[in-house]
Structures are given as structure tokens and as C-alpha cells.
Amino acid sequence: MMGMPNFSSSLASVDGAVMLASRATIPATDEGLLRGDGVFEVIRIYEGHPFALDEHLARLERSASNLRLPVDVAAVRADAHRLLAHAGVGPDHELLRIVITRGGRRLLFTEPMHAQPDVIRLASITYSPTRVLDGVKSLSYGANMLASRLARERGFDEALLVTPHGRVLEAPTSSIFWVSDGSLFTPPLDEHILASITRAVVIDVTGAAERACTLDELLGADEAFLASTTREAQPVGVIDDRRFDAPGPVTRQVAQDVAARIRDRLAAAAR
Ligand SMILES: Cc1ncc(COP(=O)(O)O)c(C=O)c1O
Structure with a gap:
């Protein structure tokens, strides 16, 4: 559960x-x-x-x-x-x-860690970030938790938060990346998303570019994955009725490279 x-x-x-x-x-x-x-x-x-x-x-x-x-x-x-x-x-x-x-x-x-599926299925849920809470990882997470619950009620694993104007933001407790024509992208922080620490690691490791994205554009991408402290990089297999081949080759490489970076930093910290 x-x-x-x-x-x-x-x-x-x-x-x-x-x-x-x-x-x-x-x-x-x-x-x-x-x-x-x-x-x-x-x-x-x-x-x-x-x-x-x-x-x-x-x-x-x-x-x-x-x-x-x-x-x-x-x-x-x-x-x-x-x-x-x-x-x-x-x-x-x-x-x-x-x-x-x-x-x-x-x-x-x-x-303990939460059990996570190897490949995650996302349902888009309409969501408006609370502007005054920009830059605050606040205890007011009721909306995020409800978005996840609504996605699960619809038979998916997790929500993908999308603004009423169709802009892709993040998931309730993770960031989203996607692959288009071999390049890696993620929404910019000025979309009022969290400055995720794993997102920063992924950008550092891969050189991923920040780009605003509509849900339609994301559904046309080749691959997608979530990034967070608990997931590292987690392949996305489904968004609404679009299926992705998951993990795709870029996602698989990113997941390995991010895991290696984490191991290296832990080893350096232990020295
Ligand atoms: C809204 C939101 N986005 C993204 C993330 C991922 O952040 P991090 O990589 O720092 O765990 C979280 C983490 O809980 C989050 O709550």
C-alpha cells in the first residue's frame, strides 16, 4: 500500500x-x-x-x-x-x-522506503501551484496527496500535475524529465515547481535543458522518467492513454549515471 x-x-x-x-x-x-x-x-x-x-x-x-x-x-x-x-x-x-x-x-x-514500481503509470491531474508558497517545501501537502489519490482512483500509480492551461509541472513528490529527439528536458523552476535536489543531480550529470512543456508535447516525447530522493530516476511507462517503451535507452543510461554519481559522492563524503 x-x-x-x-x-x-x-x-x-x-x-x-x-x-x-x-x-x-x-x-x-x-x-x-x-x-x-x-x-x-x-x-x-x-x-x-x-x-x-x-x-x-x-x-x-x-x-x-x-x-x-x-x-x-x-x-x-x-x-x-x-x-x-x-x-x-x-x-x-x-x-x-x-x-x-x-x-x-x-x-x-x-x-523505511516506500515500495516503488519499476515502471510508473501517471495520470494527468489539473493543479495550480500556490504562488505565495514558491520556494517553500511546506507542510501544506494536502493538494499533492489528493492528486496522487485521484490518480490511483483512476487506476494509475501516481499523478502528473498539469496546470489548467495544459503546462506540465511535476509529480506530487517528484520531478519529471522527458526525451525528445535524443535530448533530455525538464520544466524550468519558474513554472513554480520545487527545486528538487535529484533534479539538480540529473541536470548536472546529463546536461538536461530546462524547457516549458505542454501535456500534448510530453505525450509526443520518446521517453519520460520521474526523479526524486526516493526514486532516483524512475521510468514512466504510461501517461494517461499514451504508452512509453520503458525503460527507454536514454532513461536506462541516466538511471545508471545518477546512481553512479550518488555512489561517488557518498564515497567522497566518507573519505
Ligand atoms: C513537489 C515535489 N517535487 C519534486 C520533489 C523531488 O525533490 P527531491 O529530489 O529533492 O527529493 C519533491 C520531493 O518530495 C516534491 O515534493
Whole structure:
């Protein structure tokens, strides 16, 4: 089943105190809960080592600043290292979630990875980004979660968010890339999409170009894939009633190259 994982032996850190995730609590009056007013990050943990922790903390700091939310990033970093040291390596500790609430709570969790299909089927869902939240990875993800749910109700795996004017944006928790005439493209950030860290890795590794794209243009592409912390590069097999040969040759190469870049950066960080 998709959705939030169960937290059987996952750990949490609440304002620096480590405990079982199932024991973690915050006051019910926290506006992070009542209004979705807060910011978050999800970081991949490879064999106990976080990938791109600095980029995630930098985005957390930008998100919080844009939301006018105070955050002590040095304390979050210390919490993260303490939590990961307690967690060690294991299937319940493959992701690190960081949540900063308006009530001033610093919550960190280790989580298992969600099961992902090898090839994903997307349904286009009409979506308008909330402009005032540009540059904020906010806790207000109800619309993204609903888009995924609507796609699953229609028999697909995930949503592809498309504006009312037909512009392709991203998926609810991942970026989209496509291949046209042998070249790789992704929508630009000024389409009000998230500055995805995996998207930046893919662009760096492949030289992919940023280009605005309509749904019709995307349906005419040769290949497509999603990119995110949890998926790395995930081939797209279907968008609405268009089928793609997946993984296509470019996607397969990109997935290998991105995985190699991640391995190299983890190895460099361990030296
Ligand atoms: C809306 C959205 N787009 C893209 C992504 C992928 O970002 P990243 O590569 O930093 O995981 C996410 C991650 O959750 C997201 O929420």
C-alpha cells in the first residue's frame, strides 16, 4: 500500500531527544498540525549515510526563511547526526524526514522506503501551484496527496500535475524529465515547481535543458522518467492513454549515471 509507512522500529528525535517514532508527540495546538504551517525535508540514507544532507539543509533553511519561520539549522544538523547514529543501518532507517513546525518543534524521523514500481503509470491531474508558497517545501501537502489519490482512483500509480492551461509541472513528490529527439528536458523552476535536489543531480550529470512543456508535447516525447530522493530516476511507462517503451535507452543510461554519481559522492563524503 502507498502512503505513509508504518513506524514499527523507526526512530524519532523531538527537539533533540531520541525515542521510538511511535512515542513521538507534539502539542495538538501546534499550528504545524492545525494549519500545515511548517516546512519539511526527506533525505535518503544509504547504508547509514545521508545523501546530499547539505543541500537538503540549505533548502530547509530557504523554505523556512520564505515562510518567515525561525529554524536553528545547526541544531537540526546535530539532531540528524545523533538520530542516525542511534538508528544505524536497517530497513526502518532508509529515509530521514525533518519537520519544523510553526509551534517551534524540531521533529526528525527515520523511515523505511516506500515500495516503488519499476515502471510508473501517471495520470494527468489539473493543479495550480500556490504562488505565495514558491520556494517553500511546506507542510501544506494536502493538494499533492489528493492528486496522487485521484490518480490511483483512476487506476494509475501516481499523478502528473498539469496546470489548467495544459503546462506540465511535476509529480506530487517528484520531478519529471522527458526525451525528445535524443535530448533530455525538464520544466524550468519558474513554472513554480520545487527545486528538487535529484533534479539538480540529473541536470548536472546529463546536461538536461530546462524547457516549458505542454501535456500534448510530453505525450509526443520518446521517453519520460520521474526523479526524486526516493526514486532516483524512475521510468514512466504510461501517461494517461499514451504508452512509453520503458525503460527507454536514454532513461536506462541516466538511471545508471545518477546512481553512479550518488555512489561517488557518498564515497567522497566518507573519505
Ligand atoms: C513537489 C515535489 N517535487 C519534486 C520533489 C523531488 O525533490 P527531491 O529530489 O529533492 O527529493 C519533491 C520531493 O518530495 C516534491 O515534493
